Amino acid sequence: DAMVIQNPRYQVTQFGKPVTLSCSQTLNHNVMYWYQQKSSQAPKLLFHYYDKDFNNEADTPDNFQSRRPNTSFCFLDIRSPGLGDAAMYLCATSRARSSYEQYFGPGTRLTVT
Amino acid sequence: GQQLNQSPQSMFIQEGEDVSMNCTSSSIFNTWLWYKQDPGEGPVLLIALYKAGELTSNGRLTAQFGITRKDSFLNISASIPSDVGIYFCAGRGAGGGNKLTFGTGTQLKVEL
Numbered sequence: 373d374a375m376v377i378q379n380p381r382y383q384v385t386q387f388g389k390p391v392t393l394s395c396s397q398t399l400n401h402n403v404m405y406w407y408q409q410k411s412s413q414a415p416k417l418l419f420h421y422y423d424k425d426f427n428n429e430a431d432t433p434d435n436f437q438s439r440r441p442n443t444s445f446c447f448l449d450i451r452s453p454g455l456g457d458a459a460m461y462l463c464a465t466s467r468a469r470s471s472y473e474q475y476f477g478p479g480t481r482l483t484v485t
Numbered sequence: 486g487q488q489l490n491q492s493p494q495s496m497f498i499q500e501g502e503d504v505s506m507n508c509t510s511s512s513i514f515n516t517w518l519w520y521k522q523d524p525g526e527g528p529v530l531l532i533a534l535y536k537a538g539e540l541t542s543n544g545r546l547t548a549q550f551g552i553t554r555k556d557s558f559l560n561i562s563a564s565i566p567s568d569v570g571i572y573f574c575a576g577r578g579a580g581g582g583n584k585l586t587f588g589t590g591t592q593l594k595v596e597l
Contacts, residue, residue, distance in 0.1 A: 414573060422583075474530070
């Protein structure tokens with residue numbers, strides 16, 4: 373089945389220690405998104421890619437970076453995680469720039485100790 | 486910025502009951518989406534709406550795109566225990582590109 377895959381599902385990192393979360397998709401979708409979701413809140417968009425065209429949200433901290441080496445994969449790098457970065461990180465895809473339906477992966481729960 | 490308010494914030498209902506929830510905005514949206522999120526999982530797309538007045542069903546779920554384009558409604562008929570979760574509406578505003586604005590969520594709990 374075509375899907376959005378996130379690895380790992382659970383990640384524990386230490387305060388200040390860089391961490392990378394990964395997302396892959398077999399849907400062959402052009403657009404990929406990273407969201408941060410804290411407990412009982414709505415997902416908050418961090419950035420997205422139209423193909424290789426990177427679009428950062430104005431309020432996304434510089435501590436968060438992303439890479440998309442090819443259509444299938446996208447990475448979220450947190451350079452120096454703080455306690456406030458503990459959250460669920462969700463990857464989503466949509467077929468094309470003109471498509472508004474977003475399909476989410478299962479998420480990665482990040483814990484910062 | 487654009488905000489979406491969902492009502493109710495949470496509901497506790499009996500199995501077999503019908504459920505209604507809504508999502509309202511102070512500005513116009515061109516697309517409405519409804520998602521369900523189970524604990525520890527990502528949101529799953531339930532229904533997408535593209536035209537004012539549109540009524541779309543997916544099994545026991547029915548959603549409507551409000552005529553004013555400032556609201557949307559989701560109904561669940563004959564609720565079952567697996568309907569438990571958080572339901573989010575999401576909208577795409579005019580000029581919003583692919584970006585979605587998410588609602589505040591409605592948490593549904595079903596009593597057996």
